[in-house]
Amino acid sequence: MSKGVLMVVSGPSGAGKGTVVRQLVARSDKIFLSVSATTRTPRPSEIHGNHYFFVSKDNFEEMIKKDELLEYAEYAGNYYGTPSAAVDKMLEDGKDVILEIEMQGGLQVRKKRPDAVLVFLIPPSMEELEYRLRSRGTESEQSIRERLAIAEKEYRNAHQYDYLVVNDTVDNAVKTLQAILTAERCSLKRLSLDDMRYIRTAP
């Protein structure tokens, strides 16, 4: 069986990444979302083990030491990272795995897993981004300013990614991500000779 596709989805905070990737996984039983660990405080609606594993700084540093993270980064004063074991298990089982992570982490994945596909998801404009961040009502003014400054930096580095997807509507963005996954599953770069001999349906 061929391995699943590892897809990184990054983009500015407020681009709607969370909504888009959750829709993407809800529409398929072959696509899974990796649950990250973070030292950030949970927002009121967030559930431990579903949105994130909320851990202490000490626990997080322990995971780094034990080399349990595929990638990690510090973002707006907190640690965020991807536990590797769960991701590898899903890929081995032929499932596609989505990492919804910021760009420093995405670029670490690029180095460690050259076959990962990196997607930069953006809102239709910077004005729309600021509007979305404010209307979410969960961030302080300082946090909004910080997130907009990080967004500027991420746009400048976006050319290191493979694909750009505009989140004008959630449905359009989800369909574009599905199309990218379909293309990647057919890519000869990731299929072995055995995969080619034994595939009976579209990968």
Ligand code: 5GP
């Ligand atoms: P938030 O605090 O809004 O949930 O997330 C802040 C940023 O951290 C977002 O850009 C999100 O994609 C990113 N992020 C979430 N999980 C991870 C992770 O495991 N690794 C990295 N590098 N970034 C993450």
